[in-house]
Amino acid sequence: xxxxxxxxxxxxxxxxxxxxxxxxxxxxxxxxxxxxxxxxxxxxxxxxxxxxxxxxxxxxxxxxxxxxxxxxxxxxxxxxxxxxxxxxxxxxxxxxxxxxxxxxxxxxxxxxxxxxxxxxxxxxxxxxxxxxxxxxxxxxxxxxxxxxxxxxxxxxxxxxxxxx
Amino acid sequence: xxxxxxxxxxxxxxxxxxxxxxxxxxxxxxxxxxxxxxxxxxxxxxxxxxxxxxxxxxxxxxxxxxxxxxxxxxxxxxxxxxxxxxxxxxxxxxxxxxxxxxxxxxxxxxxxxxxxxxxxxxxxxxxxxxxxxxxxxxxxxxxxxxxxxxxxxxxxxxxxxxxx
Numbered sequence: 001x002x003x004x005x006x007x008x009x010x011x012x013x014x015x016x017x018x019x020x021x022x023x024x025x026x027x028x029x030x031x032x033x034x035x036x037x038x039x040x041x042x043x044x045x046x047x048x049x050x051x052x053x054x055x056x057x058x059x060x061x062x063x064x065x066x067x068x069x070x071x072x073x074x075x076x077x078x079x080x081x082x083x084x085x086x087x088x089x090x091x092x093x094x095x096x097x098x099x100x101x102x103x104x105x106x107x108x109x110x111x112x113x114x115x116x117x118x119x120x121x122x123x124x125x126x127x128x129x130x131x132x133x134x135x136x137x138x139x140x141x142x143x144x145x146x147x148x149x150x151x152x153x154x155x156x157x158x159x160x161x162x163x164x
Numbered sequence: 165x166x167x168x169x170x171x172x173x174x175x176x177x178x179x180x181x182x183x184x185x186x187x188x189x190x191x192x193x194x195x196x197x198x199x200x201x202x203x204x205x206x207x208x209x210x211x212x213x214x215x216x217x218x219x220x221x222x223x224x225x226x227x228x229x230x231x232x233x234x235x236x237x238x239x240x241x242x243x244x245x246x247x248x249x250x251x252x253x254x255x256x257x258x259x260x261x262x263x264x265x266x267x268x269x270x271x272x273x274x275x276x277x278x279x280x281x282x283x284x285x286x287x288x289x290x291x292x293x294x295x296x297x298x299x300x301x302x303x304x305x306x307x308x309x310x311x312x313x314x315x316x317x318x319x320x321x322x323x324x325x326x327x328x
Contacts, residue, residue: 012264012275013194013257023181030177085267090302091290093177095255100176110310111176116294129288130280138254146274
């Protein structure tokens with residue numbers, strides 16, 4: 001895949017996909033949300049080879065989504081923890097979950113659900129809202145490209161001030 | 165990648181990722197949301213080979229995310245349109261966009277934005293809400309596995325009724 005071709009574009013969707021890398025990365029992040037921290041835990045959950053998992057974890061640490069804890073206990077286990085940047089991927093997993101729940105299970109099949117700790121109830125469906133707070137659908141939106149975005153007039157004074 | 169190993173699990177995130185297939189598929193869907201319909205449009209946007217694009221489009225039609233229109237005009241062009249199932253992937257692209265906007269652009273870099281047609285303003289940030297409508301963070305949630313989900317008592321009468 002020509003990843004370099006989509007990593008520098010103006011589209012945040014493409015940059016996000018380019019940075020995250022591949023599907024396995026999102027499943028590792030899902031497992032981290034689920035409380036997993038150790039290499040062996042991720043490996044048992046995903047059933048992938050040590051080599052692939054090592055590479056994916058290294059990548060996720062490199063892009064700042066996971067961080068490694070210093071080894072402090074007697075076991076000598078290294079742990080992988082989500083950073084704030086990693087936790088910000090939560091809604092990506094929630095949106096995938098919602099689509100999966102809606103479209104990837106037969107009527108007789110059961111699936112896990114996302115619930116609130118406070119009351120044990122399922123969370124509300126994820127929805128996009130307009131400025132007035134009302135839910136809006138895809139057809140009520142469009143993507144404004146950089147070329148079509150009005151710019152502030154050039155102001156060298158402000159630019160100099162911002163550099164300080 | 166051992167895709168078959170994650171396609172039948174109880175986790176909707178894993179099933180969704182397994183079904184969608186790969187990153188390119190989501191970029192094709194992004195372009196379809198942007199109004200693209202023809203092979204040549206997708207190819208120019210993504211800069212990928214005809215062979216890869218053909219395979220991806222075929223996959224997206226096979227899983228019911230895109231549908232091909234019957235060729236009716238004189239040009240003889242085939243068009244690819246999002247189905248309802250495909251449009252339901254909107255929030256996946258929005259959540260990736262949000263993370264990309266937050267974490268993949270330098271301060272001096274510009275990116276496209278998602279706006280409301282009605283007023284030209286940017287949409288609200290995507291957020292997860294609890295039952296009471298208030299925004300909740302990842303740490304206020306957990307995933308309830310199928311094994312931990314209380315089941316309704318067995319009721320053969322209802323099951324027979326449901327089959328009709």
